[in-house]
Amino acid sequence: MTSAPAAKADPISQDGGAVSDAAAPLAAGSMRLQKSNGVWVTITPQMQRNAGVVIDTIRATNWSGVSSRDKDRLIVISLMTMAQESTFFTNSRTQMPDSNNDVGPFQQRSLVGWYADGRTQAENIRILNDIPYATRTFIEGHRVAISAPGAAGRVGYIIPGVFQKKNWRTDEMWKVAADVQVPAAKYRYYYEYWRPVVEEMVTLMEGRTPTTVGTVNVYTTAGDHTVNGRKWQTRCEPYSKTIDRCTAKIWSTQVSRVDGQFVQTNAWNFNNLTYLPSTRADWVGNPLATHGEFSSQGRDWKTSCADTWTGPDACRAFIRTTVIESYLDSSGNRRFRDTEKWVFNNVVHFSD
Known part of the structure; x- marks a missing residue:
């Protein structure tokens, strides 16, 4: 029975879990x-x-x-x-x-x-x-x-x-x-x-899908959903003549700076974009479906394709941005700070 903070992972992240770079190489079996x-x-x-x-x-x-x-x-x-x-x-x-x-x-x-x-x-x-x-x-x-x-x-x-x-x-x-x-x-x-x-x-x-998981895919099923207690909004629309794109938002707590102070508010926050399956030919020349780094409108991006997360038929893209992260100081107090990092933005799925 714990009466002190339960988070004991090392290093301590925003929520007590060990942090890893989403794009870093994976060790065998991980x-x-x-x-x-x-x-x-x-x-x-x-x-x-x-x-x-x-x-x-x-x-x-x-x-x-x-x-x-x-x-x-x-x-x-x-x-x-x-x-x-x-x-x-x-x-x-x-x-x-x-x-x-x-x-x-x-x-x-x-x-x-x-x-x-x-x-x-x-x-x-x-x-x-x-x-x-x-x-x-x-x-x-x-x-x-x-x-x-x-x-x-x-x-x-x-x-x-x-x-x-x-x-x-x-x-x-x-x-x-x-x-x-x-x-x-x-x-x-x-x-x-x-x-x-x-x-x-x-x-x-x-080798099974847990029964605790709902049948709704919150990333690609249009509508308002509540899955395992979390509220989602999913909206899908044409991205091009042959590609549809879904935007998923989640009701969550986000930290922002207001008048020099860090403030936590509950709101609908962007989670990610999902491009529904289409042929690879539809994506020729598009950096979101090409492995590597690129710049767009002054922002740095990188795309990873056919990795251990996406599998062979998808690419995911990250954007370099400044976010507010939470951490524990040496006294165990919760603090906030700005940090620059790669943030997951979207995934492209291929049908062939």
Whole structure:
């Protein structure tokens, strides 16, 4: 049970996740995925192996009244939480207690009388660093078995897990995670940033589309949508006689500078453009469909085609721009600063 900020990734980004350049070369076996706040993360083979242990643990455990569809949801909630708390348990600092004595993939308290039944904290650290045990405890909660000073409660008290949350099947998944982990209020929503990464990982690792994903494609289905609690506006129109283009906006928080102060506001914000499938001949000479860098109207652009993110039949383009990013200073306070970076703008899909 965390009472301090849950973000423990290194380095710390706007939302506590390890940042990677979306266009940087990938190591063998890694995948690069985008969080819902636009931050790109590299998912290493070790992260995938640890996520696989969580998936296998949930699939193999028989809980009364829990369906296969319920397990799909539990997998996503669990992986969102492990990603935020310990970067899929690859952050070495999470293997030893922090200032709150939290440890392991889900940052559970290691003191005697909490999430494990060891007689010493050292024994509990070993237990809580075991991914299957920590996963089941995150989901099932834990009944206190040892009386000790500073314990979570009397012997028999159940420290709440997912199953103790009445609406775990229907509440937004980030809310379920936050209700179990109890981070500081400003960090509660951070679990949601990991959801698209986790869902894509599950898709790739299990060879299926998770049932938590809606049938609407928010990037190419025109209309107003609510998918997994996020609101989207998608508008499609002709880009040329043979190419259609869709613009996706998302209701989100954006930071801007007003009278010299950084101000956070909720509004419809541009997410990306998607050019619907057309022939490569339609794109001859267009830099958005040609690998390399170019300039347009005084702005620097670069296009990447047939990479590990797009696959063989697409190109994505980035624009060089100045954005306001959030970071934690040495005292743990949230700050903002201007930074220049490549920002994903659009993707072009080919039909041949």
